[in-house]
Amino acid sequence: xxxxxxxxxxxxxxxxxxxxxxxxxxxxxxxxxxxxxxxxxxxxxxxxxxxxxxxxxxxxxxxxxxxxxxxxxxxxxxxxxxxxxxxxxxxxxxxxxxxxxxxxxxxxxxxxxxxxxxxxxxxxxxxxxxxxxxxxxxxxxxxxxxxxxxxxxxxxxxxxxxxxxxxxxxxxxxxxxxxxxxxxxxxxxxxxxxxxxxxxxxxxxxxxxxxxxxxxxxxxxxxxxxxxxxxxxxxxxxxxxxxxxxxxxxxxxxxxxxx
DNA sequence: ATGGCTCTTTCTAAGAGA
Numbered sequence: 001x002x003x004x005x006x007x008x009x010x011x012x013x014x015x016x017x018x019x020x021x022x023x024x025x026x027x028x029x030x031x032x033x034x035x036x037x038x039x040x041x042x043x044x045x046x047x048x049x050x051x052x053x054x055x056x057x058x059x060x061x062x063x064x065x066x067x068x069x070x071x072x073x074x075x076x077x078x079x080x081x082x083x084x085x086x087x088x089x090x091x092x093x094x095x096x097x098x099x100x101x102x103x104x105x106x107x108x109x110x111x112x113x114x115x116x117x118x119x120x121x122x123x124x125x126x127x128x129x130x131x132x133x134x135x136x137x138x139x140x141x142x143x144x145x146x147x148x149x150x151x152x153x154x155x156x157x158x159x160x161x162x163x164x165x166x167x168x169x170x171x172x173x174x175x176x177x178x179x180x181x182x183x184x185x186x187x188x189x190x191x192x193x194x195x196x197x198x199x200x201x202x203x204x205x206x207x208x209x210x211x212x213x214x215x216x217x218x219x220x221x222x223x224x225x226x227x228x229x230x231x232x233x234x235x236x237x238x239x240x241x242x243x244x245x246x247x248x249x250x251x252x253x254x255x256x257x258x259x
Numbered sequence: 260a261t262g263g264c265t266c267t268t269t270c271t272a273a274g275a276g277a
Contacts, residue, residue, distance in 0.1 A: 009276085010266050034276085036267065061267050062275070112277060152277070171277065205277065206264035213260090217277080249265080249277080 001098065001257045003105060004238075005148040005220055007033040007203075007250035011066070014248055015043050021241060022050050027254055028070045029096070031107025033150045035064035042066060059089035065107050065149070071096040080108075082130035090127070098259050103228075104138065108149035113170030121170050124152070128179035132186065138225070139187050144259065145225035147188060150250065152219055153180050155190065158199050159218035171219060183223060191222035191255050192235045200237045203250045211242055222255045231257045 004027045008014045011032065022030070030052075035042060039058040047054050052068040057078040067076075075095035080086070093106040108131070113124030138145050154172045157163040166172040184190065192200060201216025210216065224232060238252040 013266065034266090112275085114275095114277065166277090169277075203277075206266095207277095208262045208264085209260095210262095210264095213262095219277080246265095 001029070001259055002027045002254050003029045003146055003148070003222070003257065004252045004254035005031045005033070005107065005150070005222060006252040007109070007150040007220060007248060009034050009036075009248040009250065011035040011037055011042060013246065015046060017241070017244060017246060017248065019046060019050065020244070021238070021252065022047070022052070022068075025238070025254075029094070029105055030068040030252075031092075031105065031148050032066040032068070033107070033109035035066050036061060037064060055092060055094060057089045057092040062088075063109055064089050065092045065109050067092050067094045067105070067107055069094060069096065071098070074102070080127065080130050081134055083126070101259070102143050103259065104141070104143050104145045106138070106145070106147045108147065108151070110149065110151045110153065112152045113173075113176065116168070116170050116173060121173075124170055125175055125179065128176070132179065132182050135183060135186055135188060142227060143225065144228040144231060146222055146228050146255070147224075148222040148253075150219060151180070151221050153177070153221075154217050154219060155180060155193070155221075159201075161201070161213075161215040161217070166217070171217070187226055188223040189229045191224050191229070191232055192218070192237070192253070194229065194232065195235045201239075202237055202253055204242055206249050220250055220253045222253060224255075228257065231259050233258055
């Protein structure tokens with residue numbers, strides 16, 4: 001089974017790109033972030049025509065996440081628990097049956113957190129604290145659990161073309177990295193880093209010739225419970241998609257699993 | 260090499276992204 005995450009940066013502007021990639025790669029489960037539309041505006045019919053079931057957690061203008069799956073959904077969960085007044089649509093989770101067992105796939109769009117001297121940074125940190133509490137509960141289920149998405153987090157110096165340029169940025173601040181380490185310490189492993197020590201970027205800014213200069217960062221991740229990590233065979237970063245017409249600034253990251 | 264994009268909106272300029 002192949003499970004992918006992709007920040008699509010606006011589904012309306014990116015539908016042709018998504019359909020082409022789905023048609024070429026035919027992944028089993030895809031988590032999209034930044035769909036930037038309400039649920040009613042999501043082009044489900046075109047995606048269902050390629051054989052996918054679709055679940056969305058949309059929001060007007062900003063944020064918004066979706067799950068696409070060739071397998072039927074046994075369960076769908078929306079919203080990150082822990083703050084009843086948080087209006088931002090940043091989490092959708094699906095449960096699927098494979099070989100008689102449950103596989104849980106949670107798709108997130110973690111807050112960016114910039115600028116750090118505004119309310120956006122403490123919101124990011126609180127969101128990460130809530131996420132870690134949520135993950136603790138999921139790990140107690142002892143299931144194959146994939147937590148994937150745009151984490152807006154650079155895990156280590158190797159994950160940026162120029163780490164020093166990110167010093168002080170919410171994606172690389174000590175407070176953000178500390179909370180990401182907590183996620184790892186709870187038992188979630190970084191799929192790509194468990195496969196390779198090589199540098200691999202997932203985002204290149206639209207500005208300043210970042211793609212041409214390969215001035216990227218790695219912020220899109222698949223984090224795995226022990227039961228999912230045991231079944232991981234490979235991780236592929238679909239870097240070529242960044243060079244397609246009207247690309248997103250992020251590319252798909254896909255894990256291949258033996259279930 | 261300090262270069263400067265692309266999305267959204269009861270748009271037409273401004274906020275957000277990272």
